[in-house]
Structures are given as C-alpha cells and as structure tokens.
Amino acid sequence: MNKLALVLVAWVALGLELSLRPALALGATTISPSFVICILTLVAMFAQPSAVRWTALLLGLAVDLLTALPIANAASDTRIVGPSAIAFVLAAQLVLSVRSVMMRRNPLTLGVLAMLAALATAIALVTVFTVRSWMFDPIAWSATSELWTRCASAVYTGVLGSLLAFALLPLAPVLGLKIETTMMAGRAAKY
C-alpha cells in the first residue's frame, strides 16, 4: 500500500469531513455523509487485513481529535480519544468479513459497504457515548436522537459512497490497493 498517497487522501477526506458536512446536511437536520468512512471502506475493500485495521485505528484517532463534544449545560467542549478509533476498527472488521462475497469493482458495492460501515460506526459510537454519559461524562447526549440521526447519516454515506466510487475506484491503484482481476473486470471497466 502506498502510505504517502493514503495519508494525502485521508487528509483531504478529514478536511472535507470538517468543512463540507454541515453544507451537505439535509435541511435543518444534522444528517450528513461521512467522507472518512468512504475512504476507510475503500481501503477495507482491497488492502491487507492488518493494514486495514491500522488505517481504521489511525483514521478513528484523527476523527476523535477533530471532534469536540459539547458539555451539557455549559458552553464548553471536550475531546475524547478512543470512541471513533474503536468504532472504525469494528466497521473495518465488518467490511473485511463480507468483502470476499462482494463484487468489489462495482461502484454500488462501495456505497453498500460504506453504509454498513457507517451503521456499525454509528452503533458503536452511540453505545460508547451513552455508557460514558451514564457513567461519568456530563456530555450533552441523547441516545435515541443520536442513533436516529447517525443511522440516517449512514444511509446518506452509502449514497455518497456510491457516487464517490467513480473517483475512488480508479484511485485505488494509486493508493497501492490491489484490485484483483476477476471475471467482472470487463464490466467494471465501464465504470
């Protein structure tokens, strides 16, 4: 895997995550797609398992560092290391376990897997933060509302993933990801 290229792509994805998500939000809601999960899904579809887990962990840590959580009843925020890292590793593991039965060169596959990864991330994050809000952190957190919003965002991420696939799949060789030659290659070339 070409690590430098991956770092560059991850950097751009993190920048887009910070800046474009509010602009892409549906109406007045916070339902918005995740660019980072699309990149993670691409890597998880084609890279070696250990590289996938490391990538998930590092991307998750970066997202944790960039995410400021509001403290309840105080105009203050905090950053917590770990939740996204764990959630991303779980999501990557999910993609690793199903990728062998998927037609990976089909753009829709990236969308579907991105949606599954985002769902897994959402469930893991909501679980962790709900436990934290019960146990020891005064974060402004509503499990039901967050779960609904994040599940809807996961579907939105799937749609974005399907669209981004047209740019990301051709980018895969640049990232050093080996797309195996299968019988589907002819059909995929159309994309």
Place this chain on the structure above:
Amino acid sequence: MVILTPKLTKKALPLAIGACVVLALVVPARWQRDWVGPFGQLATLLVAPVSGPVKRLAHFVAPTPVPASDSFVGQLKQENDELRTQLLAERAEAARLRTLLEQQRVMITQTPGGVTHLPASVIAASSDNTMLTVRAGTRDGLGAGDVATVNFVHLLGKVNAARTRDASVVPITAKNAGDIEGVVIVDGLTMTLKARLSPTGKGTLVGDVEDKRTEDGKAIEPQVGQDVRLLDNAGWPQTAQMLIIGVIEDVRPSPRQPLRKQITVRPQVGDLSRVGEVVMQMPLQRERLASEREDSR
C-alpha cells in the same frame, strides 16, 4: 505502519486497540481534556488548509442568506440595522445606568466604545452544529467569552475556548449554548416584551414571553416577523446588548402557562453553523496588547 516490522505490528495493533478501548470506556473526559486538547488543536491546524478553502467554497456555492450589503438598498439596510442596534444598545445602557444610579452603586467597567471588531473566517464546523472554529485566536487578542457576530449586528454566539491561532464559538442555536434573555421589539423602541429563549438544536430558539398589558388591560402579544434582540446583562457583555437574535417565526400558547405566548425565533442569517465569516467583538485593551505583541515580534 510504515516502520513496524510484521512481528511488531502483530503485537502493537492489539495493544493500540486495547489502549483505545480503555481511553474510550474507562477514562473520564475531565482526565483527557488537558492532554488531548493540544493534539486536537494540532489536528485542526493540520486539516485547516483543506477545510478552510472548502468551507469558503461551500459558502460561495450555497451562501447563507446574510442580508445583502453590496447593493445600494442593502447598504442602506445594513446602515439602518447598525444604527438601530447602536441606538437600542444606547437606550438599554441608559436604562441600566439609570437603575444603577437609583441604587447608588455605579460601577461602570466597560463602555460600548471600549470594544473593537475583528473579522475572522470560519474554518470548520462540528458535524452536530454545536461548535464553529474560527481563524482568530489569542494572538489576535481574542479570549473566552468574547462575542461573535455576523455583519456586526446579528448575534452568532460566544467564544468558549480561544487558542493561539483559532477559537471555538458556540452558536446561540446550539443545543449546548444555554438559555438567553431577549426582548421582542413590539412597537418601535418604546414597547418591548421580555423573553427567555432556549435553543432547540434545530436552528431555532423557543421561549415564553412575558405577559404585559396596555393601560386599558389589553394584552400585548408578539407577532410573527417581529425582531428579537439580546438583553441579557447576566450572561452577555454590555457591548453585546441589543444585537439581533432573530425574527419571530411562530407564536402559539405556551404549553406551561396558557395565558402566555410561546415564540419560536429563527436567526435572520439562517443556519448559524453555515456562516462563512464572522466578526468578533473584543475589548479594545486586549486588541491593543495583541497588536503591541505582534509589533514587538
């Protein structure tokens, strides 16, 4: 990933995941805040070259409907808004001073003239719209508690953390922003209704207005479209008083007190989390210190 041998990688990965599990589930946020903060700041700084231009581009493509100031009418409206804000602020200040004089404890620490404005671009927004990161920090004289506005007259929020190069602003519509007190401008500047507004987390603020009656006993009721301005001496600096919070979008009987009305207020500038540029209000003295520090550098 780059330098680790496969053998080391095999051991390091479970260790790293284990460390993340411990940090995520066992270590309280208050123990992480001090040491994670600088790394978060660094990460934001590293990502800013991408997020800043993209944010500006997104704002250019889908601009927040800030009242136009480029056309002649827009400029007049802007001037009108500024003068109106200034006048209302002066009146509020006069009323406050009158009260203070009556109580014989005049302690004026700050005047509206003692404030300076600093334009700053928004470089990031949290995905749940509870926080904006602006490109201005302590080196520019910004500090926690300073007020962020849009076009000088529309209240956006308050700085909750200022770092060297950037600062976090909590918009007034964020669910964690807390309640604010404002006044509904019913009839020019002579008749106002007080209201305590709470953010709904959906870009609006909701709250009950006071039950006020005319001399003949007729209830004064708020109407859709009326301006709501800040008048909260307890929670906001004097210089922020009478800034525009928004306009009334909906009026209905209060579910808690049927005799009162509940209003829904939406900022005139639309979704505060999508604003591309803000104007920070900060004490003049701090700005001078910052510029002196900059000169000496």
